[in-house]
Amino acid sequence: MKGCFFSFEGPDGAGKTTMIAKLETFLREKGFAVLSTREPGGVRIAEAIRSIILNPDHTEMDGRTEALLYAAARRQHLLEKIIPAVEAGNIVLCDRFVDSSLVYQGFARGLGVDEVLQINQFAIDGYFPSLTIYFDIDPKMGLERIQKNKQREINRLDMESLSFHYKVREGYLKLAERFSERIVTIDASKPVDEVFAMTVTAVMKQIEGR
Numbered sequence: 114m115k116g117c118f119f120s121f122e123g124p125d126g127a128g129k130t131t132m133i134a135k136l137e138t139f140l141r142e143k144g145f146a147v148l149s150t151r152e153p154g155g156v157r158i159a160e161a162i163r164s165i166i167l168n169p170d171h172t173e174m175d176g177r178t179e180a181l182l183y184a185a186a187r188r189q190h191l192l193e194k195i196i197p198a199v200e201a202g203n204i205v206l207c208d209r210f211v212d213s214s215l216v217y218q219g220f221a222r223g224l225g226v227d228e229v230l231q232i233n234q235f236a237i238d239g240y241f242p243s244l245t246i247y248f249d250i251d252p253k254m255g256l257e258r259i260q261k262n263k264q265r266e267i268n269r270l271d272m273e274s275l276s277f278h279y280k281v282r283e284g285y286l287k288l289a290e291r292f293s294e295r296i297v298t299i300d301a302s303k304p305v306d307e308v309f310a311m312t313v314t315a316v317m318k319q320i321e322g323r
Contacts, residue, residue, distance in 0.1 A: 116146070116199040117320055120210035123248035124281050126255025127301045128308065132248065133206050135309050136316065140204055145320075148198040151208035152186065156193045159186035180218040180229050184236040187211065191237055204320065210242055212288055212296070220284030221277055244319045246312055247289050248301035252278035 121129045133149055140147045153163040165171065166182050187210070198205050211233045219229035252275060289296045297315045301308055 114202055114323065116201065116203040116205060117244075117323060118195060118199050118205045118207070118242045119316060119319070120207045120212065120242040120245045121248070122209060122212045122216075122245055122285065122296075123301060124250060124252050124255050124278055124285065126252075126258040127248035127250045128258070128305070129208050129248055131305070132246075132309060132312050133208055136312060137206060139313060140316075146201075146203045147206065148194075148203045149206045149208075150190070150194055152190060152210055152213065153183055154186070155190040155195075155207075158193075159190040162186040162189075176218055176222040176224050179222070180214060180224060180232055183214045183218070184232045187214075187233065188236040191240060196240065207242070210245070211237060212245060212247075212285070212292075215288055216281055216284035220287070221280040226284075226288070241295065244315065245292075245296045246315060247285055247296050247298045248308070249282070249285065249298050250301040252282055254302060 121133055123129050137147050137149050152159070153166055154160045162182050162185060166174075166179060166186075195205055195207065211230075214229050214233055215226050218224050219226035256275070256278065286298075289298045299308060299311045299315070
């Protein structure tokens with residue numbers, strides 16, 4: 114049986130990584146073959162691009178350059194890792210995918226959501242996730258979580274102003290409305306167990322409906 118491709122989105126500090134790790138354990142215990150991966154990254158070339166994009170020293174990077182680099186990393190990752198895993202019957206859990214570019218570069222950086230979508234359509238060739246879980250949280254709370262987490266890498270996007278992060282959230286909410294057939298919104302400010310229960314419900318509904 115063909116697998117399923119799930120992406121997980123949210124402002125920084127929404128808890129995506131924690132939820133993906135918990136979900137991977139849950140699905141494996143249910144007997145599913147699971148592959149967890151991330152963007153930008155996941156494969157050697159995409160990880161090299163990640164190090165360029167997120168380097169805190171690269172503050173002069175132009176918004177369009179950033180959008181093109183993300184799309185290039187996404188193409189390589191999709192072709193080399195995601196598609197083969199889904200074809201082999203795996204449940205693929207991806208920490209960020211195309212919606213991150215639409216929100217961060219298209220909306221928050223003002224490049225235009227449709228313009229960035231066009232760049233990414235060339236990169237992904239119509240290959241969207243079966244379902245996207247968007248973890249919604251007030252950016253102030255998300256950034257406070259990041260500061261408390263000493264293990265987490267601090268990257269170039271974490272250094273943006275609070276107003277930028279509020280724009281990111283606004284962009285996600287607009288996107289969730291636009292693509293409501295694919296994006297499920299979960300309140301990430303709730304206790305971890307509640308957030309996880311809602312995530313499992315959404316994911317299992319999609320898997321069982323294959």
